[in-house]
Amino acid sequence: MKVFTSKLCTTLHTPEFEFHGGAQSQHYECPERREAILKYLESHSDSFEVTEHVEDFGYEPIKRVHKQGFLNYLETAYDEWILEGGHPNGVMPSTIPHYRLARLGGQTPTNSLTNAGEYCFDMSAVITKDTFKAAWNAAQVTLTATKDLVRVADQYEKGLAAGTTVSREAPPGLYALVRPPGHHAQSDLCGGYCFLNNVGIAAQWLIDRPELRQKDGQPKKVAIIDIDFHHGNGTQELFYKTSNPLYASLHGRDAYPHFTGAATERGEGEGLGFSINVPLPRSTSDDEYVEALEKLIQEHIIPYDADYIIISLGVDTFKDDPIAGFLVTSEAYPRIGNAIRKIGLPTLFVQEGGYCVEKLGLNVGGILQGFLGKVAA
Numbered sequence: 001m002k003v004f005t006s007k008l009c010t011t012l013h014t015p016e017f018e019f020h021g022g023a024q025s026q027h028y029e030c031p032e033r034r035e036a037i038l039k040y041l042e043s044h045s046d047s048f049e050v051t052e053h054v055e056d057f058g059y060e061p062i063k064r065v066h067k068q069g070f071l072n073y074l075e076t077a078y079d080e081w082i083l084e085g086g087h088p089n090g091v092m093p094s095t096i097p098h099y100r101l102a103r104l105g106g107q108t109p110t111n112s113l114t115n116a117g118e119y120c121f122d123m124s125a126v127i128t129k130d131t132f133k134a135a136w137n138a139a140q141v142t143l144t145a146t147k148d149l150v151r152v153a154d155q156y157e158k159g160l161a162a163g164t165t166v167s168r169e170a171p172p173g174l175y176a177l178v179r180p181p182g183h184h185a186q187s188d189l190c191g192g193y194c195f196l197n198n199v200g201i202a203a204q205w206l207i208d209r210p211e212l213r214q215k216d217g218q219p220k221k222v223a224i225i226d227i228d229f230h231h232g233n234g235t236q237e238l239f240y241k242t243s244n245p246l247y248a249s250l251h252g253r254d255a256y257p258h259f260t261g262a263a264t265e266r267g268e269g270e271g272l273g274f275s276i277n278v279p280l281p282r283s284t285s286d287d288e289y290v291e292a293l294e295k296l297i298q299e300h301i302i303p304y305d306a307d308y309i310i311i312s313l314g315v316d317t318f319k320d321d322p323i324a325g326f327l328v329t330s331e332a333y334p335r336i337g338n339a340i341r342k343i344g345l346p347t348l349f350v351q352e353g354g355y356c357v358e359k360l361g362l363n364v365g366g367i368l369q370g371f372l373g374k375v376a377a
């Protein structure tokens with residue numbers, strides 16, 4: 001499996017601290033996460049080929065899902081924050097315009113020290129000097145992988161047509177090892193360690209490609225399966241009113257981000273029925289998780305008849321995750337990868353959460369190996 005990544009995913013975004021339950025804590029979404037995953041992949045070079053080749057797709061694909069004002073803000077917030085006397089750790093809002101805040105004079109803040117709340121829904125997305133560059137780079141790495149997905153998917157299809165590819169082989173799969181993650185980022189809000197929605201950008205890019213139009217002129221169909229422990233409120237918001245891509249998420253009930261991800265959130269208008277939310281209790285075990293995923297695939301993913309699958313790959317479902325987790329063990333991850341392989345479609349895996357650094361390589365690697373059919377499931 002080809003793995004797309006870049007050193008910049010380690011070096012550019014390194015906040016020192018965040019807040020948990022009101023207390024200052026280490027920044028769990030740390031550069032060591034990428035290093036740990038990379039180490040696993042490099043020590044399993046029979047399965048993985050890591051490339052640092054990154055193409056520049058520019059602003060356009062990012063602007064398809066994010067608003068210009070938000071992008072300008074991410075790019076300039078830190079410098080302004082420092083000028084106004086903010087802490088060097090990075091930008092964090094002190095006031096958020098709550099929907100019941102009585103803004104009777106319609107007043108809007110004038111600088112990023114006071115304005116952070118306009119573009120941020122929590123205190124878990126610290127903007128440092130190079131955060132915009134880091135998020136930009138993660139999006140470009142993801143797009144580079146997406147472009148390659150189209151190429152390998154074409155090859156696979158030709159192989160199937162010519163009878164040279166055996167269909168029970170693993171379908172084409174690629175992995176974008178990126179950080180910062182993306183699935184909490186809405187069109188104009190950062191939060192939950194996320195700034196630009198890598199998966200959303202990739203899905204929209206596939207849908208937008210004129211050369212990928214089918215014979216009937218329709219765009220290719222994309223199904224996003226979000227297996228991060230947390231609900232991907234950002235991805236859901238981007239596509240809530242459209243039927244393409246489909247967004248489906250398994251996540252912890254009553255967990256962060258707390259206010260989104262109920263089973264009753266099913267999409268709106270044309271998008272009705274194309275957002276699928278499956279909240280699961282904290283007590284969810286390996287068998288229960290794999291069963292829930294297989295049920296989701298059978299009931300929603302297969303009938304959707306997508307051309308491509310994008311996986312928001314979080315392993316913060318792990319039992320020892322320091323900020324999240326079900327009762328899921330490392331044994332479950334190959335089974336999860338195997339369930340995704342059985343869908344039989346070209347698949348792009350994009351890294352989201354997972355904070356137990358010690359087991360991160362094993363758990364992410366488990367999913368990818370399971371997809372490749374390399375481990376018993």
Ligand code: SP5
Binds near residue numbers: 021193
């Ligand atoms: C991409 C991603 O996984 N983002 C998650 C961001 C979660 N941030 C806040 C989590 C708060 C959980 N508090 C539980 C503390 C247990 N010690």
Ligand code: ZN
Binds near residue numbers: 229230314324352354
């Ligand atoms: Zn998460």
